[in-house]
Amino acid sequence: MQMLLHSVVAALVTLVLGFIWYNPKVFGNAWMKSIGKTEEDLKGANMALTFTLTFIFSVMLASILHPITIHQFGIQSVLFGIDGAETGKIDVLLNGTLVDYEHRFRTFKHGALHGTIAGLFFALPIIGISGLFDRRSAKYIMISAGYWIVSLAIMGGIVCGWE
Numbered sequence: 240m241q242m243l244l245h246s247v248v249a250a251l252v253t254l255v256l257g258f259i260w261y262n263p264k265v266f267g268n269a270w271m272k273s274i275g276k277t278e279e280d281l282k283g284a285n286m287a288l289t290f291t292l293t294f295i296f297s298v299m300l301a302s303i304l305h306p307i308t309i310h311q312f313g314i315q316s317v318l319f320g321i322d323g324a325e326t327g328k329i330d331v332l333l334n335g336t337l338v339d340y341e342h343r344f345r346t347f348k349h350g351a352l353h354g355t356i357a358g359l360f361f362a363l364p365i366i367g368i369s370g371l372f373d374r375r376s377a378k379y380i381m382i383s384a385g386y387w388i389v390s391l392a393i394m395g396g397i398v399c400g401w402e
Contacts, residue, residue, distance in 0.1 A: 245401050246304075247301075249393075249397040250301045252390055252393045256393065261386075263278070272378075273382065297390075304399075307353055308353040345402055350400050354391040355395070358392060366384045367380050
């Protein structure tokens, strides 16, 4: 349940940062120009649906950031399949390891590092490839990817640093 709370809070980052990032005084005008739209063109969209889906997708992203940013998630998979599972050997190893290393690398800074890496190696290539096939400009790709790299960095910091 706590992981869900962290994901929900981290998901709010995309909405707050989006209001700032895509503000006409920041990257909004350049972004609109790169997609060939004006503020007038963008009016009339179903923003309730847009923000709701953005939030849902962002919760999904924040949820996958837990195992990416928190190394303790990998301990169970390392121990899975070990001989003696039926005798509780895994529980003993897992509990002992988690007691010793439960808080190691659990900081905002560490999560932000891994969130940035996720942005660079997941978001940038996906946006880049889509942008190339959609015939978008390099400016569009950099504005959009930059937004996601920063979003994932902050989200990673939240999910990793919040215990």
